[in-house]
Amino acid sequence: NVDYAGEIRNGQLDCGFDTYFGISASLDMPPYVYIHDRTPTEVATVEKAFFRKGPAGKSFEAVDVLPEFTKQAVNLIGDRSAAAKEGTPFFLYLPLNAPHTPIVPSPEWKGKSGISDYADFAMQVDWTVGQVLEALDKNGIADNTLIIFTADNGCSPAANIPQLQAAGHEPSYIYRGHKADIFEGGHRIPFLVRWPGKVKPGTKSDQLVGQFDLIATCADLLGTKLPDTAGEDSVSFLPALLGTDTGPIRDQLVSQSINGSFAIRQGKWKLALCAGSGGWSPPRPGKDDHSGLPEFQLFDVSTDPGETKNLSAEHPDRVASMKAMMEQLIARGRSTPGSDQANDVPIELLKPVPNPAKKKAAEPKKK
Template sequence: MNRLLALLCLTFVAVAASAADKPNIIFILCDDLGTGDVKCLNPEGKIATPHMDRLAKEGMIFTDAHSGSSVCTPTRYGVMTGRYAWRSKLQSGVLGGLSPRLIEQGRLTVASMLKGLGYSTHCVGKWHLGMDWVRKGDVTELGIESEGQVNNVDYTQPITNGPTSVGFDTYFGISASLDMVPYCFIENDRVPATPTETMKLAMNGSGGKMSFTREGPGSPGFRGEDVLPSFTKRALKIIDEKSAGAKKGAPFFIYMPLNSPHTPILPSEKWQGKSGLSLYADFVMETDDAIGQIMRATEEAGIAKDTLIIVTSDNGCSPQANFPELIAKGHNPSGVMRGHKADIFDGGHRVPFIARWPAKVKGGQTTGQLTCLTDFTATAAEIVGVKLPDNAAEDSFSFLPVLLGESGKATRQSIIHHSINGSFALREGAWKLELCAGSGGWSDPRPGSPGEKGLPNTQLYNLESDIAEKTNVQDKNPEIVAKMTAQLEKIVANGRSTPGTPQQNAVEVVLRKPTPIAKAKKKAK
């Protein structure tokens, strides 16, 4: 890390900035929170979210914001690096709780950038970007299949290449989702309580039946219900400890990737039944309350004016929330969007995005500026006044001009979407091109399903007139399909979507996923 920080000091061109221009930054990444789950974004929604609503009233809502992927790990990679994750070796799916580090050695992260500029940097929450555990045997390279190696991990030894190796001074959290082993907290590079028990977490299933997460090692006394409150308590402690320094020009950065309202849907006891809708809705309300506590902490410490708080989600809502049950009660977690988590449709990747910075951002604003979570790195860099290296944040466009209300400044013009099976889409203006026949994810028509069979292998939608992606107009607009396909190919080949020297993708990027028939033929050969 020292070598990386030295490199940053040589590479960055800093611009003199006052304390007010280097705000504290708190980036809260909810897990599987749908755009329809936040009341200020969906007035028809039935879940009360007073704290996010207040954040929006005092800040800015981005109505056309998107995660870098429709699932967890790749989006988190993009938040940290400002680079689309499909440029890395992870081409589909997500990592497991025991998967090795995904962020490449030496790659700039938003945390290492801010640390190099004097920020105190802290990560509190669900990492899900891999870390290197001490092994007694072979290591599976990527994916949840590595969970089968739970017995070859020495949990008493320090972990390497976790959050503290990519720019964070401190880390407190869990390695991945709470439906993945191991079930334990991690403090910096250690597991405070060795996972000596075999456990699985109970969660509410469909039809009111209880179901369980993957079985594996866990720390004695570890409970899923305690995780969100523990994250909140730790973040509040950091704010309390760092606020005095922040007032004297020593800003802090907290990256807070929550475990909620992702499955297992486990709201703490005092929140169960609060919504009157379902345990999922209860969990959303508890998540909103955690955000409210963070807001109040900055206010009570007297640092709210100079603190940028961003609240967003890593992808759309999961079907585990039980859409039919919620819709029957008048609540749709995806709002008017088609699909949900994992999909190429907007329900998979259009996310809530609210920003408050009282010193600089006028409250009560809404913007339709196209935005991606990869844009956080470039935005943070522009806020603190540094020029990013050419080989960093290749897909990050600053949205600071939008926050500051500067009209006429070009920001992001297009965005590439990615689904769980690796399907691609390109959004430009009102048009959205999808290089797959179905959802590319978990909603119908699923990849390889009977419902997908016979559909065109390309989809084109005009979101201005068809926000729900109901009518595929690719056959009526061949010139648009050709132009957008060429643009997508160019962005992929260049290794970047921002201006600059072309860069290398880690592996060959395949734009169209083979059909099940094609896969079978290839296997037969």
């Protein structure tokens, strides 16, 4: 009993945005319609399957989404540029559907890479970025605009990683694992910044940051103090952007795999509080046998960024101290200074991993 023509609440307009154009979730999740502000642009009256089958608008096609997002972004820049020049700035958040599944490069981009549809789709993302940059230039606001380009996780196996590797492209670079894993290949992502007159072109930073640091950074940029109940794990990296940082911006950083396994970074050390990948690469939880594997994985990512040597047995004190730090962060409900906060859900420090052999043995025999 879903009203696909109804007004949408608790969405972007209820979180501070003036206007919204997008889709309801990832492009592999129905309903497949565009949403403008609070209303679908057409009612989902048919069923389509771009990845998962579900309700869709009759004219909605997955292949059109990236070009449409690009057009909408370019148009918004044009609409807001005059006011921006007069002192009314704007914030544009442009999360792309590419190169996520479904992998659907536009016809004019198919075959461009000479490798695969996924590589073609990635090239089309480059084109989208170029269109945005060109719009800023054409409207005369490029020199007063901060641009951040980043990604949400490492490369997905849906990209057909062996095919990319055969063509000489290593999507995880030197890092182990990929999307969903606790390993660096699941979490090391591009983070590019252009800010004329503020960020020196061609510079690089070795600061440890996470995307959750964007909220504190933006607040810092605007001279706004976050309330104690917001951005509990966010640290401003504005000094790193401006080149005024004189030491580490944060002393630890927590990440998670898709099954909820934790890892904590502290300086050069990374402690994974799980025996395997916690994700989709071997050893996979519930798929591969973890018996005989060390309970924890400790890596010196300064000398071993590929996480090839587990040092937990050689440094038990380091493991104990970082585990205790993780326990303290969970207990406090935050990793930054401030009052303790309640966690939204109960948190398990160590995720139980079912033994696939025992699981299979427990399954009823087929007759």
